[in-house]
Amino acid sequence: MVQDADDITRFRADIRAWLDANCPQEMRDGAVDEDSICWGGKNWNFTSEAQKTWLERCAAAGYTVPTWPKEYGGAGLNRDQEKIFYEELAHINARRPLQSFGIWMLGPALLHFGTDAQKLHFLPPIARGEIRWCQGYSEPGAGSDLASVQTRAEDKGDHWLVNGQKVWTSYADKADWIFALLRTDKDAPKHKGISFVLIDMESEGVSTRPIRLISGASPFCETFFDNVKVPKSYGAEIPAQVGEVNRGWDVAKYLLTHEREMISGSAMLAGSGRSLGAILSESGHLDDPILRADAMRAEIDELAFGLTLERYKDQSESGQGTGDASAMLKYVGTELNKARQELIMSGAGSDALEWDDGRAPLWLRSKANSIEGGTSEVMLSILSRRVLGLPG
Amino acid sequence: MLADAARGFLDEATPVARLRALRDAGQTHDPALWQEMALMGWAGVLVPEAAGGADMGFAAANVLAEEMGKSLSASPFLSTAVIAATALRQVSDARATEAMRAIAEGGRTYALAIDEGAKHDPEATTLRAERVGNGFRLTGEKRFVVDGGFVDRLLVLARTDDGLTLFDIPADRAGIARDAQPMIDSRDAARIRFSGVEATGEDVLGQVDDAMTVLAPALRAGQAALAAEMTGLAAGAFGLTLGYLKERKQFGVLIGGFQALQHRAAHLWCDCEVTASAILHAGRMLDNDPANAALAVSLAKARASQTAQLAVQEGVQMHGGIGMTDAFDMGFYMKRARVGAEWLGDYGYHAGVVARLRGF
Incomplete structure (x- = not known):
């Protein structure tokens, strides 16, 4: 390369x-x-x-x-x-x-699992910014235990009949299409009966309701499917599902890896990657020795994490898959961003406590980093079992 | 790969048992082991080929140090092959070349006599090199001179009229008294008194009043290699711990099945991975952009100190009572981690460097 x-x-x-x-x-x-x-x-x-x-x-x-x-x-x-x-x-x-x-x-999933026709049909509108997608994974009863999805897709010959509810669907109220995990075989073991299905949000029976968060924003929705008819195909060689029917878990797992890497990266971007020292110097409170020491520790960890992100990207680009180890990026990156936001709030003092200041929403938003895309605890369990080989 | 080759040799030649045997025999240096390392080119890893070295670069030196750290191999690798060789490389005269040739052959060992107080602080040097005629007279005391008890020569940092000066002198010169400082890690360290030690202009390494041109690159190389050693140490301690989690049973099950321990083990693994990136980066910077390597080196040393200490603390805790016994190796890791964290600047020292360079 x-x-x-x-x-x-x-x-x-x-x-x-x-x-x-x-x-x-x-x-x-x-x-x-x-x-x-x-x-x-x-x-x-x-x-x-x-x-x-x-x-x-x-x-x-x-x-x-x-x-x-x-x-x-x-x-x-x-x-x-x-x-x-x-x-x-x-x-x-x-x-x-x-x-x-x-x-x-969705792009990475299609590039990896999609048919040629699927790629040609769905990818260019994404690249041009014409179609906005959202992700339908979590359900009220399937959070960390994602494979427990219950939203049903019944086989009706030429279409699937979808019923159920998703939650934590980012920007579902603004999205054009959704990629969702649906249960297409209720009798199979839970990982084996799931499909990864692409659905037009304008379909009859789809509705959304925003969830107000502690930050005051509503980036997430509940998404309801009430007898939604989803065609099995959007054209020749363009099936509605990505990958094989009932093998959607493979796609989801692959994507979760991407999501983890993305969250780890974006978590660092949340502070626009600037030196914490520079940020806290501006707020004028870096002379507090306790805050200063905490900020120095955070700075060191962030710098080392940035190098790690780079190293893992290089590895994955050179074909050495990072696979489950990406759980490390997700875990460390999000925990660091939470710590960063805490320090920024401490540095800013009461200035940052006013809503209009803008820092508080970012601080509150960061608390979701270690929940969305797999909690820190799930990441640690993945690492301990799959990377360290501990019994589970 | 270099790491694999090194691992093969070290597993055979210097398991932790060799350090234990050395300690039990009341010794701190293993000359035969250093000769073997020299034969493999490790003593000359940073010595130019023209001076008989292997000239493999700092990243390679770090790889060797890391592998040595995994099994706590005791040798003057850092003080001689990394620190002294790097200092000598900054000086391009025939004597320096000769000195590097002797290092590469394993025929000459060095220690860096730099700190006087309990904390690393080169700028605080008070050991005086007084001008006497054409030469100098050195008076003062150095502490925590790592490998200082057995080496052939000393690099001594001294205060001269308008700054600091680095001297390269034989360790047995008249007026030098070396007292062993028996350290918790069973490695060599000495308190060295200089009582009117005579030195000539020939003994000055680099320029008078300008020690740092020569010493700063050597310190950075030493700090990076020490950080690499501590990363290896963390990996060694973690390996023992992970093995134990997979074999020890309590309440009828493997303790590695307990989520409380799984998450701590996984957290420690993450910490090791993040630190490994900082070590790799430091090696690359020293090789490719040495003038701007200070941040990378201090980042590596700070992270490695922290990671090694976490690894040994978790190591003892997860082993339980056996981790506290001398018969078990974890204690050796814990004690070396503590010494390594302190040598050439502790976490606070290097965090301070990072902070300065990052606009705090």
């Missing part, structure tokens, strides 16, 4: 020139807060003309999903090139043109 230095220099220069010519000035403010994210989708209201232009230009060049193959809307970059692309993006403080569960999760 390592290329010669000239190639790298040339590639970097090309990217830099492209960004210089194409990234609107307003998109170079480095904003990573919820309000400045572009999620895309049928009902997306661009917050500015610049946001729209930026998305369109990136999508045309394949840069919303730089490593996806070109025929699916990507730019076909390898890992080294992708790294350079994001370095250059950071260099001009550019926003990400598009973020979505389609990019992070």
